[in-house]
Amino acid sequence: MTLLQVNEVTHAYASSSLFRRSKRDTNILSGVSLRIEEGTCLGLLGASGAGKSTLGRVILGLEKPKQGQVLFQGHDLYAVDSKIRRQLRRDLQVVFQDCYSSVNPRMTAEQIIGEPLGNYESLSPQEQKRAVGELLERVGLSAKDGGKYPHQFSGGQLQRINIARAIALKPKMIVLDEAVSSLDMVHQTNILRLLSDLRSAFGLSYLFITHDIKAAYTIADALAVMEKGQVAEYCERKEQFLLSPHPAVRSLLGSMLSEHPRYRSRERLS
Numbered sequence: 001m002t003l004l005q006v007n008e009v010t011h012a013y014a015s016s017s018l019f020r021r022s023k024r025d026t027n028i029l030s031g032v033s034l035r036i037e038e039g040t041c042l043g044l045l046g047a048s049g050a051g052k053s054t055l056g057r058v059i060l061g062l063e064k065p066k067q068g069q070v071l072f073q074g075h076d077l078y079a080v081d082s083k084i085r086r087q088l089r090r091d092l093q094v095v096f097q098d099c100y101s102s103v104n105p106r107m108t109a110e111q112i113i114g115e116p117l118g119n120y121e122s123l124s125p126q127e128q129k130r131a132v133g134e135l136l137e138r139v140g141l142s143a144k145d146g147g148k149y150p151h152q153f154s155g156g157q158l159q160r161i162n163i164a165r166a167i168a169l170k171p172k173m174i175v176l177d178e179a180v181s182s183l184d185m186v187h188q189t190n191i192l193r194l195l196s197d198l199r200s201a202f203g204l205s206y207l208f209i210t211h212d213i214k215a216a217y218t219i220a221d222a223l224a225v226m227e228k229g230q231v232a233e234y235c236e237r238k239e240q241f242l243l244s245p246h247p248a249v250r251s252l253l254g255s256m257l258s259e260h261p262r263y264r265s266r267e268r269l270s
């Protein structure tokens with residue numbers, strides 16, 4: 001079943017000048033359409049500035065598009081009333097690249113992970129503490145880590161806390177915006193494995209935004225490439241991607257091969 005459907009979305013940022021917005025505001029997204037099925041992961045690739053994060057924000061309900069629709073669980077995100085919107089928000093979570101700026105440095109891990117629970121659930125302090133402890137364990141940390149502050153964790157551990165916060169409300173979908181890009185290879189591999197485990201355990205769907213084709217290929221079922229605000233190529237099965245003649249795909253594959261000689265053969269990607 002389709003969980004998310006983006007229909008012909010076009011978006012431009014308002015001009016930052018003091019003068020009124022003019023017709024010359026260039027479109028950052030132009031007629032973008034895509035869909036994510038329940039329990040699947042779409043890897044969204046593209047060069048810097050292609051519009052990936054902007055599309056992510058539109059999908060999260062944070063950036064109202066100039067035109068087009070975002071349907072989440074069949075509801076138009078930008079047309080529903082505030083009550084349904086709040087319900088949809090709990091089912092649609094996000095993890096960003098910068099794990100440090102995503103958290104309040106003055107809050108403990110327990111407070112960070114407990115925040116969405118406090119906003120949406122009426123748990124007693126003991127119940128919330130137990131729920132947070134379970135979430136910490138679920139992402140490979142210890143319940144005892146709940147009292148620590150962000151600076152006491154490594155980048156990989158802190159990203160696990162961000163993931164624990166994202167899954168706290170048992171959402172349907174998580175937008176992962178370059179969520180592993182700032183981590184070293186070992187942490188990257190471990191977090192990708194954790195994300196795959198959580199996906200199976202909770203039936204989650206992911207929009208995995210990245211410029212890293214290897215990471216996208218590892219985790220995604222379907223792959224799309226954005227170029228200049230448009231979806232240049234979409235492959236429902238990631239294996240098709242390797243055979244795509246589209247120049248944007250060939251260029252991504254080419255840059256990966258030149259950077260990582262050990263991935264010279266197609267077989268090693270799988």
Ligand SMILES: Nc1ncnc2c1ncn2[C@@H]1O[C@H](COP(=O)(O)OP(=O)(O)OP(=O)(O)O)[C@@H](O)[C@H]1O
Nearest residue numbers: 013014028046047048049050051052053054055211
């Ligand atoms: N808040 C904003 N106001 C104005 N322009 C913006 C804003 N955010 C992004 N842009 C512009 O929109 C374009 C697309 O940016 P976006 O961050 O969506 O691309 P991206 O593909 O995610 O790039 P990257 O991989 O570098 O993060 C860029 O030209 C960027 O400068």
